Amino acid sequence: MVGMPQAKKKDAAPPTVQYFAAVLRILREHAGLTQDELGKLMNYTGSAVSAVETCAKPPTDEFIEAAEKALDASGLLRAAIGFLRLDRYPVHFQGFVQLEQEAVSVSSYCTQLIDGLLQTKEYAREVLVHAFPPLEEQEIADLTEARMDRKALLDRKPGAVVSVILEEAALRRQIGGPEVMRAQYAYLIECAARPNIVIQVMPMSRAGHAGLQGPMTLIETHDDTPMAYMESNGKSMLLSKPDEVGVLARRYAMIRSQALGPDESVCFIEQLMGEL
Structure with a gap:
């Protein structure tokens, strides 16, 4: 099968990837280096540098750091990391990811699946494998890595306070089978032991509760602006009006009071x- 022409590869790449490729090429040429010479300085092949410059492959964080050092780019290349990470997410989710990474607190109520922040890589991949319409293998790999990138929020200093309420149905759904779920349960238990993470379970025995209207995520940022995010079938809604967010915040508080306590969970x- 004939490969995609270089011009078409560039046109198909996100604008941020195209811009990074152009800046990398300009810096390399300014330094008087060939692709092979730059690759050698970075411990990469010349073809790897070419793949990034032609947008055949987006740069990884490791590639960017290596290029930054090899070209002594004064932070110019490194500054692109955050923007390039956003390109890995669906367009409707990018605004939320930006807010999430800046949040001082994130509170979510999940009904169908375990919250993306608390998913193992294997669980996340299996969720994406079953997306419809089906995703290409590379898309699955990229989206899985993007979901793992979100975990930086959990390790940030100071760390964000994360509260997650999981419906029992989401926990019982055997995504990927027993082995994947066993590791996922173990990871949830590990996360629950962290001082900045609270996990609660809403048992099916609680037939009627305040969460029956659907999932939600509440975010509080450094400027104390509360926001709410809701998503369904590839569509999303980000709310910032105090009265609308207030209703959801009170609903979340009621859901939390009706769920099992952290230790019980x-x-x-x-x-x-x-x-299992």
């Missing part, structure tokens, strides 16, 4: 893990 997850 960990015991519940351990019990599910033991059933």
